[in-house]
Amino acid sequence: MSTTTTQASLGHPAIAPPPALGTVTLKINGVERQLEIAPWTTLLDALREYLDLTGTKKGCDHGQCGACTVLVDGKRINSCLTLAVMKEGADITTIEGLGTETNLHPLQQAFVDHDAFQCGYCTPGQICSAVGMLTEGKAKTTAEIREMMSGNLCRCGAYTNIVSAIEEVLNQPKA
Amino acid sequence: MSMTNHIGKPLNRVDGPAKVTGGAKYAAEFNVPNLAYGVAVSSSIAKGRIRKIHADEILAIPGVLQVFSHENVPSLAWFDRSYKDDVAPGGSPFRPLQGAEVKYSMQPVALVVAETFELARYASGLLRIDYDVEKHDTDLETKRDDGFEPGRGKTGWVPPPKPRGNPDKELRNATHRVEAEYIHLAQHHNPMEMFASTVEFLGDKKLTVYDKTQGAFNSQQYIMKVFGLNKDEAHVISKFTGGGFGSGLRPQYQLFMAVLAALELKRSVRVSLTRQQMFSMGHRPHTLQYVELGTNPDGSLAALHHHALHETSQYEDYTENVVNWSGMLYQCDNVKLTYQLAKIDVATPQDMRAPGAATGSFALECAMDEMAYAAGIDPLEFRLRNYAERDQNANKDFSSKKLRECYHEGAAKFGWDKRTAEPGSMRDGDLLVGWGVATGVWDASIQKCAAKATLTADGHLTVLSGSNDIGTGTYTIMTQIAAETLGLPMAAVTFQLGDTTMPEAPLQGGSWTAASVGNAVKQVCDKLGEQLLKLAQKMEGQPLKGASYEDVQFVNGQIRLNSDITQAVVIRDILAANGEEKLEAENTMMPNPVNQLKNSLHAHNAVFVEVKIDPELGTLRVTRVVNAVAAGRILNPKTARSQVLGSVVWGISMALMEESVMDHGFGRYINHNYSEYHIPVSADIHDIDVIFVEEEDDKVNPLGIKGIGEVGLLGVAAAVANAAYHATGKRIRNLPVSIEKLML
Structure with missing residues (x-):
């Protein structure tokens, strides 16, 4: 005897349109970078997917593992738990900003x-x-x-x- | 050629600077142009059929490109063999998105591809799917009487040996006898890097695939067979892998999905799984074990019976060697080893670090502790009294075995002689102190492996072999072996791996990479050295005339005569003097079949653990561990130590934390994230000492390498549980050893 069920039925019938892109300016490793992203983009994804700064890692996307740790105004944070748009004007340091292979921190x-x-x-x-x-x-x-x-x-x-x-x-x- | 400048030295990792600066690129980090993003959708039910996937609703969202599911995936390879990878078990491999049937909870049922990751993630959460639900069965505990003996099928699996002696009779007649059941739930590998594939679409069917895998060639073969690609079209690259532990031995479903989407959309596509989805694939199986031991009046083992039953999926018969080790770790003439599987509605289990042995050694080594107590013998003395000089399973001599030295050196370092036997008799202030010991054995394997070496006129040596480095140190130890063989400085040697255009290397698993790739690198460098000597002998006025390869040594950038080391030719000068741009050698190393068949080839360890338990709170800390390992020649004590340190952390984790808890109501692991699936953090790890008891062994392979990635994990969980018993008098046979079990 079988029953039926529906996955993700809460999304039905009204599906909200995705948010529009906007310009966000981030200061990363001392350099100002401008990017066109939706406001729901995390700082982690902005770094990895939009700025090719892939040194910052995604290990859980839920603030549980610390792989995405970056420094914001000198303070360590999980970049997966913050939206990029929230960090306009902040000083962001990633692993790429600490040292290079020939000049290690x-x-x-x-x-x-x-x-x-x-x-x-x-x-x-x-x-x-x-x-x-x-x-x-x-x-x-x-x-x-x-x-x-x-x-x-x-x-x-x-x-x-x-x-x-x-x-x-x-x-x-x-x- | 006996002088050692590089092998055996504790050198830093050659890929270290890339890893600490973020320069090392993993599968999801190749940002190729015009990339689309795929997010996998996991089934909400554990068993049933998909009636309808409402793809049209999310395809209406601007930027959503396609929804792939069984409703629209084109017909691909038909036969099961096309989906079988190098380590597929018996049965019928799971085919993602190719049928309406749901076989386990969180089975991938659709792939949503969109212009951005954010859009794909959003749309995937809105995808409505209608199911016909069937009753699932996910409880191994109800299957004790439904076990079956598996057929053959998986590489490396050996059915238990036939019983020897008369174990039933000897158990009945034993002076002392113990029997117990030991249990652990499923455990998931959870490497830090989640599975991901970036597929660059280069036109027609030509792809470059950046895959998270423990074997680029295994991924290549799989997509060639499933999608009908040729080798050139299926170029797979895997230079850095963020942890494997066995999870990357089989191609995971994101690889299938990313290739499918790239070929169908004619566009580059990346598919990354979520941490939750890391629980929707293979795992160490939930296992029930029964061990029965008996002793003679002199404390020797009279008889041993070890039985294991573990879960597998409905569609494949996953097997691992759980009980066999118990027939070779101790001298015992009356042994019965039995092994069964039971089918439930889960994804097929998969090899997880020291598969089978980590499980089997937990039960056997706890039982040995119980037996020692029952017979009134110190647990270490009991193991020494029953030391196996030969492999009784195979009736062969060990090629080398220094487990006795491991016991002695480990015990001395740990201070075992200060232990008082009575449970609860040792204290540190208010804390109960417990000391436990356990031991393990693991295969020293080697596989066929190819390599290529190129020396250029500037004196730089490049060696290639399409292996992998999941954190094991492959880049570093291969550079050491190549530099050693041709007498070059480390900086003059580059070793490259992880690319299917390179000579073929085996999957990185089974602790066989150091031996397989290492001996292949040694052989190809020797071959190049012979060519180099011949070229050197063509140079004007050189002193090596008439010398054979055995008459010379490659040291300090020179080829020099063994008989007079002042008679030398500088290697850098040889190609230029002969007007050559480069010199190349390519070779396939084949294991010596005689040595492989004649000897029992194994690594061993002995582990000593101290725990401190707060009797009022039940909190347990592993305060000290000494792990003594005999695993042949140690190529790099620094990276090898790291492997064993990691193994100890894994053992502590297995003992105290790890369990994938199944909610049988939903048929789903309910703690499928890093917050609730516990692994140790820095504060959980205290003093760990690693001892290497080196073995010289020219039978195991020419370089005497046994592999170090798995053996260090063996016995650790048992030693922790035994220490907990010594501290409290409570036998916890159901992992993990958690507060509530200690408090009961």
Whole structure:
């Protein structure tokens, strides 16, 4: 004996038209970028799909994994949980803005030296999050680093080395 | 040629700078021109038939290009074999969008393609689908009596060996006897990168496919067979893969969808799955295991019986080696190993890191702990007393086995001798302390693999093999092997992988990549070295005249005589002196069949775990782990250590967190996201020590490599559960070991 059901029936019959595109100006890694996007575009998708800044990763799209972490006015946020249009006028730093392959940021260098990643997919988010955490200045001990880096998942399980890499930078004498 | 400049050194990953700067590009990150976006729609029911897909309603939205479903997908390959990939199990593979039948919850039933990702996502959520619903059955617990023994079908699966001795009688006569059932629910791989394929449409049927996979060639073969493409038309690239753990061994449905849409729309298309949809494909199967052990008066194992029953789908018979390991890990003359499947309405399970062995070692190693306690013997001493010197399943000698050294070195590092046996007898302030041990065994496999090496006049060596690097360190260790073989600095060597225009390499799985690709790289570099020596011997005034390849060594950028290392030719000069632009060699490495057949080829580990439990709250922390691994030659202790660290995190995760919880009312995993499907975060992971007990082994393969990606996971979950018992006196045989089970 079978019954019937309908998927997505809440959308029926009125389907709202999609929103119109608009111009959004974002300041990313010190450069102003203009793009034509719908207002429902997340900052994450704006970076990856419209600006070809694919260093910022999508791991869940729900603010649960931290792979999309970027710095907005120096503060770490999940770029999947913010709309691009909300960040006009803000200073956005992505992994591409921290260093280059020939001129690595100290945290990027520490991640390489400590083998603080395997597949590399969560890595940009881990590094941006670590930069943000060091700026916050609250983490002083290993336990505090572990706690305050717990918003960034790593399925390869590189946590031991991630914490060592961050500790090295935390303990570096300030120039 | 024995001098080692690169192999065995803890070098940084050569692809590290690309990964830490965002320069490494994964499948969904190739922003080719004029790209359309596809979003998959998942069924809301677990079983039934689609009556109608109301595509017209969303096609009316401006910017929505097409809705693909069984109602409009053109007729494709007809035979099952066209849909079978390299590791397909027996049965009839699932064909996306090619029939009205719904076989499991969240089955992909449509693909919505639009001009932007946002539009495709919006429209996909509005797509109305009418179903005839049938009653589903998703509960393995009700199938204990409905198991069946699978036929053959999947690469690498070995049916359990026939019983040996008289296990039933010896169990009856045993001095001490234990029996118990061990259970874990389904677990999902959940690599950080979600499955995605970007298909660049290059006209006619010519495609460049950027796929998330553990094997570009497997994806290529699949789309060639299903869509009738030739090799040139089906060019697959996979340079970086954001985690696999087995989930990328079979082509996933986004690949089918993206290729279909690109060919039909004659346009480049990307399809990325959502985290929720990562639960709509293969998984480690929900497994029920029964173990019965008995001992003789001297503490030796009198008999062993291990039975496993796990789920499979209605359409394929997924198999993994769950119980076989129990017949080879300990010396025991009376053994019965049995293995069954039961069909329920889920997607076909799929190999997940150390498939079968992670499952089997959990049950066996918990049972061994219970047996040790029943017989009044220390759990480590009990394992040493029953040490297997030979593989009794295969009746062969091990090519090498240093598990005993793993036990001793691991125990010494951990401080096992300070353990008091009584459960609840060790404390740290108010916290209960528990120490547990467990062990594991895994195949040291090797597969046929091809490679190509090119030396250019500037002295740079490029080596190609179409393998993969899912985070394992393939780029790095292959560069080390090539640099070592031809005596070049690391910077003068580039290793490339992940492209079907390269020489063919096997899927990245089974812990066989280091051995397969490594020996292929070694062979092709040796071949190039022989050519290079011949060219060098044509140079005027050179000192290598008459020397054979065995008479020379490639060191520090030179070819020099073993008998007098001051007699040398600089490698950089050779091509120029001969007026050559480049020198090439190509080769296919074949495993030595005699060594493969004569010996039992395996890696082993011993893992020691400390847990601290708050008796009032039931919170459990894994405070210390020592994992001692004997896996042949370690090519790079830095990347190898990372693999084992990751394995330990996986074991802790399996022990304490992971379970895909099925709501049998809906036939759906209800915790299908990262928020509710728990994996460890940084704060969950404390001290982990990795010990490598190196084995010299020229029988396993010429380079003596056994592979390190899976063995480190074995026994970890059992050691955690055993430690929890030692702390509390509670045996938790149903993973995960969670607060409520500890508190009951």
